Amino acid sequence: MGLDVGDELPDLELTGADGPIRLRDYVGKPLVLYFYPKDDTAGCTREAQDFSAMAVEFAQAGAALLGVSKDTPAKHAKFAAKYGLTVPLASDEQEVIEAFGAWVPKKLYGREYMGIDRSTWLFDATGKLVKAWRKVKVPGHVEQVLAAVKELG
Numbered sequence: 001m002g003l004d005v006g007d008e009l010p011d012l013e014l015t016g017a018d019g020p021i022r023l024r025d026y027v028g029k030p031l032v033l034y035f036y037p038k039d040d041t042a043g044c045t046r047e048a049q050d051f052s053a054m055a056v057e058f059a060q061a062g063a064a065l066l067g068v069s070k071d072t073p074a075k076h077a078k079f080a081a082k083y084g085l086t087v088p089l090a091s092d093e094q095e096v097i098e099a100f101g102a103w104v105p106k107k108l109y110g111r112e113y114m115g116i117d118r119s120t121w122l123f124d125a126t127g128k129l130v131k132a133w134r135k136v137k138v139p140g141h142v143e144q145v146l147a148a149v150k151e152l153g
Contacts, residue, residue, distance in 0.1 A: 010096070017088075024127065026064050034119065035069065049085065054143075055086045
């Protein structure tokens with residue numbers, strides 16, 4: 001399963017710091033939704049810091065940001081406090097991650113396991129998927145996403 005460019009933003013729910021977050025509630029402005037494997041790991045920390053550092057630019061471009069992992073809201077709160085993150089973080093048991101096709105087989109040191117594909121999804125104001133980045137490499141990624149948001153006009 002997964003989403004393709006042109007697909008609608010699914011009507012699914014995540015758990016945020018203040019309760020449920022319905023993805024369809026973001027329709028009306030562009031949404032940058034990114035999935036990451038785990039709070040407080042090197043790549044995930046750098047990515048969250050990069051999105052937080054550019055949050056004002058995303059807001060000026062009219063876009064909402066939302067980071068998603070399987071970590072709990074309490075763990076997200078500690079992660080955000082530890083690094084001064086401003087990007088909103090949400091939790092998902094697995095339903096949304098699977099719906100996006102971001103729950104994938106991975107390999108580490110020859111061991112195979114299932115995990116979250118570091119990926120970013122850009123939806124336009126109508127809720128249509130306009131761009132997806134899979135197997136994201138963190139350096140320079142947030143700048144690429146911001147450029148794509150600005151191209152939406």
